[in-house]
Amino acid sequence: MSSSATLNIRNVFKSTTAGKVVGVVTCPGRGQFLQRIEGAFVRSSTALTLNIDSSRVFQFIDGFGYTLTGGSAQHLMGMSATTRRQILLELFGDMKISMLRIGVGATDLDSDPYSLDEVAGDTSLAHFTMARELQFKIPLLKEIRAINPNVHILATSWSAPYWMKDNSYTSGGSLRRNMFPVYANYLVKYLKAMASQGLVVRSMTIQNEPLNGYNNPSMYMSSYDHGLFIKENRFIKENLGPALSAAGLTTKLILYDHNADQPDYPTDILDDPAVKGLVAGSAFHLYGGTIDALTTVRNKHPDKNIYFTEQFTSKDGQFEGDLMLHAKQIWIG
Numbered sequence: 001m002s003s004s005a006t007l008n009i010r011n012v013f014k015s016t017t018a019g020k021v022v023g024v025v026t027c028p029g030r031g032q033f034l035q036r037i038e039g040a041f042v043r044s045s046t047a048l049t050l051n052i053d054s055s056r057v058f059q060f061i062d063g064f065g066y067t068l069t070g071g072s073a074q075h076l077m078g079m080s081a082t083t084r085r086q087i088l089l090e091l092f093g094d095m096k097i098s099m100l101r102i103g104v105g106a107t108d109l110d111s112d113p114y115s116l117d118e119v120a121g122d123t124s125l126a127h128f129t130m131a132r133e134l135q136f137k138i139p140l141l142k143e144i145r146a147i148n149p150n151v152h153i154l155a156t157s158w159s160a161p162y163w164m165k166d167n168s169y170t171s172g173g174s175l176r177r178n179m180f181p182v183y184a185n186y187l188v189k190y191l192k193a194m195a196s197q198g199l200v201v202r203s204m205t206i207q208n209e210p211l212n213g214y215n216n217p218s219m220y221m222s223s224y225d226h227g228l229f230i231k232e233n234r235f236i237k238e239n240l241g242p243a244l245s246a247a248g249l250t251t252k253l254i255l256y257d258h259n260a261d262q263p264d265y266p267t268d269i270l271d272d273p274a275v276k277g278l279v280a281g282s283a284f285h286l287y288g289g290t291i292d293a294l295t296t297v298r299n300k301h302p303d304k305n306i307y308f309t310e311q312f313t314s315k316d317g318q319f320e321g322d323l324m325l326h327a328k329q330i331w332i333g
Contacts, residue, residue, distance in 0.1 A: 069109035152202050208257050
């Protein structure tokens with residue numbers, strides 16, 4: 001790259017930290033595990049040179065963070081207030097975590113697959129309730145906001161209420177066509193309820209893993225019209241987008257939220273100009289495909305953002321393999 005500015009890395013670290021750069025090191029074999037060391041970046045006597053080309057501007061970063069599932073919230077709220085605060089101060093104070101992805105109702109890592117309206121046929125949403133959210137998730141989010149008032153909340157629905165779906169079940173199935181406007185109102189009602197608690201949801205993905213109907217809860221929401229599958233772009237264009245506008249909400253909508261092996265899903269939707277103007281970008285997971293697919297989507301629609309929203313590590317996973325895979329495919333890739 002062309003250099004409009006040159007920095008001597010060794011000297012910069014020394015001048016800004018008096019030579020006491022602190023690093024945290026973890027090795028795949030756990031010979032070192034979250035070990036804090038000083039001088040990690042100043043061992044070499046040879047200065048490194050970083051050339052910065054200020055004429056090239058890439059995507060802005062909204063932030064870095066984690067998914068806060070209902071299970072995690074329940075676990076944290078079960079701790080003593082002192083222990084929980086120590087953890088939250090480390091995460092949202094010291095580490096400065098700036099984004100949290102949360103479920104609209106249950107995720108597949110909650111104790112049970114609940115929704116915010118369990119009364120079948122309640123199309124007026126008269127029985128909509130935030131009682132389950134108020135049990136663990138909302139109190140924890142308020143404690144987090146007290147530490148970092150600017151934390152970016154990104155909400156994701158794992159499924160519409162079971163009675164809105166063609167299989168009348170929490171897992172799988174698709175949204176019934178006559179429930180499009182009801183479900184849009186359900187999501188708007190959720191955003192308003194969160195705001196009433198002082199928790200503004202700045203972004204929302206339309207559907208978690210819309211091509212995966214095996215988790216519980218889950219729901220199919222394809223990008224095309226085929227049999228009982230529904231069009232995510234139609235839902236945004238005809239229902240959710242207008243409902244947000246009518247409610248005066250500025251929550252950013254994000255497409256897809258699934259694996260990198262289907263880049264055509266978000267690009268098919270973004271190719272529709274009536275939908276493109278209603279969304280902020282596309283979100284991805286990496287249980288399938290390769291990370292460079294995100295660049296493919298970005299290059300086709302460079303005016304829309306790319307988000308990486310999930311990568312789960314199983315309790316049965318192997319630390320060394322998981323660490324190296326994630327370092328290669330996600331952090332570096």
